[in-house]
Amino acid sequence: MSFKEKGLLVVLSGPSGVGKGTVCKALRARGTHLQYSISVTTRKPREGEKDGIHYFFRDREQFQQMIREDKLLEWAEYVGNFYGTPVDYVRETINAGQDVILEIEVQGALQIKRRFPEATFIFLAPPTLGELKKRIIGRGTETADLIESRMSVAKSEMELMENYNYVVENDQVEKACDRIESIVLAEHCRVDHIIEKYKDSEGAD
Ligand SMILES: Nc1nc2c(ncn2[C@@H]2O[C@H](COP(=O)(O)OP(=O)(O)O)[C@@H](O)[C@H]2O)c(=O)[nH]1
Numbered sequence: 001m002s003f004k005e006k007g008l009l010v011v012l013s014g015p016s017g018v019g020k021g022t023v024c025k026a027l028r029a030r031g032t033h034l035q036y037s038i039s040v041t042t043r044k045p046r047e048g049e050k051d052g053i054h055y056f057f058r059d060r061e062q063f064q065q066m067i068r069e070d071k072l073l074e075w076a077e078y079v080g081n082f083y084g085t086p087v088d089y090v091r092e093t094i095n096a097g098q099d100v101i102l103e104i105e106v107q108g109a110l111q112i113k114r115r116f117p118e119a120t121f122i123f124l125a126p127p128t129l130g131e132l133k134k135r136i137i138g139r140g141t142e143t144a145d146l147i148e149s150r151m152s153v154a155k156s157e158m159e160l161m162e163n164y165n166y167v168v169e170n171d172q173v174e175k176a177c178d179r180i181e182s183i184v185l186a187e188h189c190r191v192d193h194i195i196e197k198y199k200d201s202e203g204a205d
């Protein structure tokens, strides 16, 4: 019997500074079987960042046009810049049977929850709020004022944890990667995913 299995949409989110970027980079380095969506942003490229590799860098007018043309699965304004996920890539990759991971902030994750509830939502959590603060300070990208406002945003973002299917503590990067890999494996065996797979295969021998 042959059947076509759709890929999963995995949404990895959590407060700024928790380590989303670091964990995604480590998953890539491991060669974990996931496809990484490239977001569109209006923020300026940082040194070493390339268009079409790290982000699609666009101006505000181009971004607004993508919203009008319904080309974004979700989008959010974050610290004065816009970020969004191109919908075509996600749809095509999932339909081709491959799993896609999105590394996005929490507002965007909540939009996906409304539009695409069957996605797998993983909240990356810090071991403690004190540790989160240390990481934000350690990254050195924020001024003292901004650190306090990031922390108050982070506290309210922590309360959104209940909207997710899984919480992964990012105590150690490699352990967090192990947990995410286990979740993806388990999601492929979920009964509703399997039933969908057989429905889609009706008529196949
Ligand atoms: N909603 C949404 N958030 C995104 C998207 N792409 C990146 N982000 C988030 O935007 C935030 C800022 O990203 P970035 O400017 O690259 O800075 P950094 O990740 O904090 O170093 C991070 O929390 C990202 O996870 C997207 O397509 N949609």
Ligand SMILES: Nc1ncnc2c1ncn2[C@@H]1O[C@H](COP(=O)(O)OP(=O)(O)O)[C@@H](O)[C@H]1O
Pocket: 014, 015, 016, 017, 018, 019, 020, 021, 022, 023, 135, 136, 138, 139, 170, 171, 172, 173
């Ligand atoms: N498990 C971890 N233990 C200690 N430091 C970490 C861990 N994960 C990430 N970090 C550090 O925390 C800071 C924020 O990580 P980053 O990936 O930029 O967060 P985010 O993408 O969620 O904003 C970085 O300096 C990173 O090296």
